[in-house]
Each structure stands twice: as C-alpha cells, then as structure tokens.
Amino acid sequence: MSQTANAALRIERLRFGYDGTPILQDIDVAVAEGEFLALLGPSGSGKSTLLRLIAGLESPGSGRVLAAGRPVAGPGTDRAVVFQNYALFPWMRVVDNVAEAVRKAKPTLGWPAARTQAAGHLNRVGLTGIADKYPFELSGGMQQRAAIARALALESPFLLMDEPFGALDPVNRARLQDLLIEVWQRRTPRPTVVFVTHDVDEALLLADRVAVLGASPGRIIAGFDVPFERPRRRAALFGDHRFHELREAIAEALDADTLARLDAA
C-alpha cells in the first residue's frame, strides 16, 4: 500500500450521508500519483457517492478530500469524470462535445483549432469519421469511447470513472479496457485513476490496487495490491495462481461483509 504522505489524492476520515442517512463512514484512502485504483463493492455500498465526493459534485459531511494537496471544494477540470451512462450532450455534435473539454484545457484556443484537436482525441480512442455525427447516431460503445475522449481532452491529472464499461457487451468492454490502459500508460505524467466497478476481474485486470467497500454504511473493508506486470494479458492472468488467490480473497471480504449485514438484520 502506498500510504505516502504526498499522495496525489487523499481522503481523510470522510463521512457522508443523504438527509441524515449515513452512506459513507470513516473512509481513508491515499492514491499515489499515476496510480490506478479500483473501487470495488456491492451495489449500494456508496462507490458512486465516493466518486462524486472526489469529483466535488457532493461535499463531505465531515472529513475531507485532498487532490494534489488542496481540499476539494467543488468540481474542477483537474478531475475529469466518465459516468456510466455515456453522458454526452445529445444536442451537440460528437466533435463539439469533445471540443468543449479541449477549450477548457486550452482556453486560448479558437473553436476551429479546438475542433481539430478534438478530432485527434476521437481518433486516439478509435473513433474516425464520426466527428460530425450526433450522439444518437452512435452505438453505446462508440458513445462511451467519445465520453472517454472528452475526459482525456481535459488533460487533467485525475481521471475518475464510474462503471464506465458497465453497460457494454463483453467484446466492446474488453476493447475499451485495453484502450483505457493504453492511453493511461501513454500519457506522461500518467493520470491518477479512480475506477469504480463491481466486476472483480475487471478490477484485477486494470488496477494497481483494489479497495473493497462494504455496505450499510459504506466503508473500506479491505485493500489489495495487484502485483501483475504490465502489459497484462487476460489469458496469462487466468493462468496465474495469484490471480485466483486475489479473486478468492476479495470474494471472501465481500462475503464476510454480506454475512455481517445479514446477522445484524
């Protein structure tokens, strides 16, 4: 675990609730610069809520979130977010959706130049020739690629992703997983990633570290380092005994949490 004092992202004794109902309790997390952290947990454990707190879309009840050493006081373009539901603006061309982000990263750029760069970002996620289309003309997988392109266009040091591939078919999901790792590794410095998923295999394929959330209220019940060399290949992972041990350990942590809740009920 990299609980270094100068972590890029640090969450300290965070508590959060909606209307008095505690949702998150005693969350302490530190993520090193350039690290890829997966947040894993059952439905309703508060993964999305935690990500929204990091994004600054919600404010903590108590405790705090520090990004690059500064307390998060609201959303900022230093923390790009990819939501689960391909949230492009449907009334804007795909290229303009991305160009909005380009303009935020480079405010001095004019629109034509921003569009050109946006098209470049789209090419990099494998979207060519669709820049002038509208989101509704794209498949779900293509829309999610565009959403990733838009997040990358912000060129922000943090990348927050909430089950970004949850609604995709297995083939598209695998492609986008590879794409994400590729662009994450190519960027210097590497962005710090917080990636929410409830797919254990996805977490082990992508992340440097996995934090497991338990439910009611949400809190971190376990953390695991993911030791596999990059580039990772799925077939190799499935043949690695450590992969199965990790999987088992994570499943056990989740089961223990579920059982504890059933006992309490």
Place this chain on the structure above:
Amino acid sequence: MTTETSILDAALGDTGAIARHAAEPNAAASRPVPFAWEPWLLWLILLGLWQGIATLIAGQGNPLLPPPTVVFDALWLSLPELLTGTWSSLLILAPGFALAVAAGVGLGLLAGTSPRLGRALFPFAKVAAPVPPTVYIPYAIAVLPTFHLSATFVVFVGAFWPVFQNTVAGAHAVEGRHRDNARVLGFSGFEYLHKVVFPASLPHIFSGMAVGLGFGFILLTVAELFGANAGLGRFVQYYADFGDYPRMVAGILYTGVVTWAAMSVLDRARERALFWLR
C-alpha cells in the same frame, strides 16, 4: 412527411408525439410514407354532411348555413380582402408572439435556474398567469395610443405565460447527468444556460410556444372585434353585421386555414430543432 400528430399533441402532454417527430427525419428520408386515405375520408364525409344539411335548411328558406359551393364562391370573391386582412393580423400577431417567446424563454431560463429569481417571480406568476388575457383588451385599447399597439400587447401577454411557464418547467427538468457534466467540464453560468439548459428545455419550450400561439390567435381575433379596421376577426364580425352568412363562413374557414398554417410552421421548426431527441 405526413404528420398526423400536430404540435398540439405535445401541448397536451403527448410525449410520444415528440419522439415520433424526432424519429422522422431519418425514417422519412429512407422510405416513402404510404398514402393515408383516412383523413380524406373524414373530409369527404364532413363536406357531404354540410351540403346535405345546407340543402335541407335552404329548402325551408333559412339562410344561416349556406352550402359549400356558395361559401367557396364567397371565399374566392373575398380573397383580396382576406389577404389584406391576413397581413394586418400578422402585423399584430408576429411581433406580439415573437416578443412573448423572447421574453418567456429568457426569463424562464433565468427563473428556472436561479432559485432566488424563482422565489421572487413564481408567486407573482401564480397570480398573474391564470388571468384570462381577454380581460385586458378593453383596458389596453383605452390606455395605449393605437389599436395596433394594444392588440400586440394583448397577444404578447397571452402568449408570454405559457412560454414562460413551460420554459421554467424545462429548466427544472434538466437531467442530473447533464448538470453534472456541465459542472465537471467547468462550464460558467452563462455557458450552462445556453449550452445545456436552453437546448435541454427545447421540448418544453416548443410546447409552450404551441399553446402560446393558439392563445395568440384567440386574442388577436377577439381584439379585432373591438376596434380594428382590418384583419381576420374583423372580417367575420363585419359581415356578421350585414347578415352575409356566406362571407362569414368563408372567413371562419379561411381563419382556420391560416391558424393551421402557422401551427404547421411551428411544427416544422420543432422537428428541426429537436432532431436529437429519441
């Protein structure tokens, strides 16, 4: 593109109509729309009924319902006068409606996104909006210097409230994910208004405009009964005073056609503006 669904469907809350309209540009481009004979059948039946009843009444020496042929003759003869009247009416309707849309959308977006402005405006709107705008007509005519100005003002008031209220509803209905995205992208307040809230509210805005346009026509024709010397409502009123029923009915039919045409234009504008809706 046959559009059996009118913009009124949206005004009446038929959201399916919006979806159908939005789907059309693609669908219509790829395959021809089959000929729909049902509407024509209804027109034929209505025309037949009209002719039948008119003949029956005329046999008893009653002039109240002239037969279609007579009315169409009257329509043909009055066409120059009706066209001038249309122009005169449009000079009232168009500026009144345009101002109502501009003010209603602008204020609606602001009041719908700024809680403070909303708190200030909504109590007033609750009281002022339900007042039937027809009651303003005599006062407007008495107070404002010209009839044209008074009528324009009344059309404005009548069309403003539906546009305003629907725009507010649209601004309140902006999806959370669009709001989140705007915040995450660091949009300024103004960017949020014109790049997110305005387009997201367009379905509501067009519903408000349809209702507003309908009100506009009603107020226009009613106002013309009071003091106009030209115009559609004035035409019907004028020949009513002479008991010229063929021209009256012709004027009513003609006004119907003009209203329908205006609604169709708005309908087309909505189809084009909301192509991205599915």
